[in-house]
Amino acid sequence: MALQFFDTRTRQLEEFRPLDPAGRGVKMYTCGPTVYNHAHIGNFRAYIFEDLLQRWLEYRGYKVERVMNLTDVDDKTIRGCREAGVPLAEFTQPYKDAFFDDLKTLRIEAATHFPNATDDRHIERMIAMIAQLIESGIAYQADDGSVYFRIGKFPRYGQLAHLDLDELRPSGRVQNDEYEKESIGDFALWKAWTEADGDVAWESPWGRGRPGWHIECSAMATGLLGPRLDIHCGAVDNIFPHHEAEIAQSESCTGETFVRHWLHCAHLIVDGQKMAKSAGNFFTLRDLLERGWSGREIRYALLAIHYRQQLNFTFDGLAAARAALARIDAWVGRLKVAGSEEPSDFTMPAQAAFDECLDDDLNISGALGHLFTIIRESNAAHDADSLAPADARALLGWWGRIDQTLAIFPDPEPVPREALDLVERREAARKARDWAASDALRDQIAALGWQVKDTPTGQQLSPA
Ligand SMILES: [Zn+2]
Numbered sequence: 001m002a003l004q005f006f007d008t009r010t011r012q013l014e015e016f017r018p019l020d021p022a023g024r025g026v027k028m029y030t031c032g033p034t035v036y037n038h039a040h041i042g043n044f045r046a047y048i049f050e051d052l053l054q055r056w057l058e059y060r061g062y063k064v065e066r067v068m069n070l071t072d073v074d075d076k077t078i079r080g081c082r083e084a085g086v087p088l089a090e091f092t093q094p095y096k097d098a099f100f101d102d103l104k105t106l107r108i109e110a111a112t113h114f115p116n117a118t119d120d121r122h123i124e125r126m127i128a129m130i131a132q133l134i135e136s137g138i139a140y141q142a143d144d145g146s147v148y149f150r151i152g153k154f155p156r157y158g159q160l161a162h163l164d165l166d167e168l169r170p171s172g173r174v175q176n177d178e179y180e181k182e183s184i185g186d187f188a189l190w191k192a193w194t195e196a197d198g199d200v201a202w203e204s205p206w207g208r209g210r211p212g213w214h215i216e217c218s219a220m221a222t223g224l225l226g227p228r229l230d231i232h233c234g235a236v237d238n239i240f241p242h243h244e245a246e247i248a249q250s251e252s253c254t255g256e257t258f259v260r261h262w263l264h265c266a267h268l269i270v271d272g273q274k275m276a277k278s279a280g281n282f283f284t285l286r287d288l289l290e291r292g293w294s295g296r297e298i299r300y301a302l303l304a305i306h307y308r309q310q311l312n313f314t315f316d317g318l319a320a321a322r323a324a325l326a327r328i329d330a331w332v333g334r335l336k337v338a339g340s341e342e343p344s345d346f347t348m349p350a351q352a353a354f355d356e357c358l359d360d361d362l363n364i365s366g367a368l369g370h371l372f373t374i375i376r377e378s379n380a381a382h383d384a385d386s387l388a389p390a391d392a393r394a395l396l397g398w399w400g401r402i403d404q405t406l407a408i409f410p411d412p413e414p415v416p417r418e419a420l421d422l423v424e425r426r427e428a429a430r431k432a433r434d435w436a437a438s439d440a441l442r443d444q445i446a447a448l449g450w451q452v453k454d455t456p457t458g459q460q461l462s463p464a
Pocket of ligand 1: 030
C-alpha cells in the first residue's frame, strides 16, 4: 500500500506525493510552543503525533527537514514578562529550556531548525513580507496604526477550514466604526505599539510595533524551507485562523502553493472533559513526572491513539500504558535470552500488517495491535519450545527497527562506576597475562549484575 494521509484541505485520504520524489527529501513545518508557560499534555499530544509522522517517514526512507518554531513574542508572552517585570527574552528563556528538556523526556526527535520568532533574520523577513503585501494592495495600514491582511483579496481564504467567507465579510449588521479593520475577518500582520506592550517593540516602515502570530510562521517556514512545503502539521485548533492565514500570506508573497499536505491532530481531553486549570484537570508533563509516571509511559499513552481521534487522557490510560510496556519489555527480554548470534530470515505475517497500518494514515492503534499479536504468538512458541534461537534473534532485529519509530524501549541502564573500575583493572590484568586475576575480576563484575565478554575490540559489558 502506498503511504497515505488524511488531508485537512481535501477532507480525504491522499497518497503522499513528495515535492521531490527522486531526492527523498521532505520539508515539514510544525507549529511549536508559545513559550509563556510549560507546555501541557495536550500540546505534547500534537508534538508526539508529529514525531511519529517524522519517524515513520524516515523509516520509509525519506529524509525529513523539519522546522518547529518557538513563538516567543505574542500577547501572552508580553503579558507574562510585564507581570514578571523582566525583559521579554529573560521571561521566555526558562520556558524554552524546559520545552527542550520535555522533548528529550518524551523522546521526541529534535527538529532540524528551532527558530525563535524574535531572531533578527526572521523579524526582518516578516517586515519584508508585510511590505510586499502592502505594495501589492493585499495589506493596508488602518487608523490604529496596525497593518492588516485584506482577506477579500485572497479568494482561496477559508478553503483549508472549509469556511463560508460570507460570514466574515462586513455586513450592515456590523458597525464598521467598532473595527479599525475594513472587514471583520482581516487579520493583523503588524500590531502597532500600545502601552500594554511595554518595551517590546521593533521599528518598521509602519512605526514601532510587533509582528502578528500568523506572519511569524509564514516568515520562518518560507525563510527556512523555501516557498513550498511537503507537509504542514498542527492541532485542529490551528486550522483557523492560524493556518488559513499562513496560506494567504505565504501564497500572496511567493505565488506558489505553500503546502502540499495538511495534517492536523484532534484534541486531548482529560477524563472526558476539556482540560482547564479551573477544572483541576490541567497537566503539564512535569506534573505527571512528579506523580511517578515516566517519560516513556506518558509517550506511550499519548502515542497509542490514532491522531485524528480525540484522546481521552486518564490515569487508567497511563496504567494501561505501563502494563503494555511491561509486556513489551518482558517479551524483548525473553528474545534476548533466547536469541543466538545470527538471525534467520524468519518473519510473521503481522509484521507486514504493522507496516501497512502506519502507511495508512499513521494507524498506530492498528499497528500496536499487530505488535501484540506478534508478542502473544511468539511467546506461545517460546513456551512450547518451538521458537528457534535464530528466529528469536530475527524478531529482536525487527523490534529494534520498529522501535526507531515507536521510541518506547527503555534507555540502556547506565553501567555503575564500580563495574567500570573493575573492567579497567581486568584490562590491566589481561595485558599482564594474569588470567587468574582476570577471572576473579570477571566474577566480581558478575556479582554486580553485569556480564563481561571479551571481543576483538576489547571487553564488552551488558546487563547479566
Ligand atoms: Zn504556526
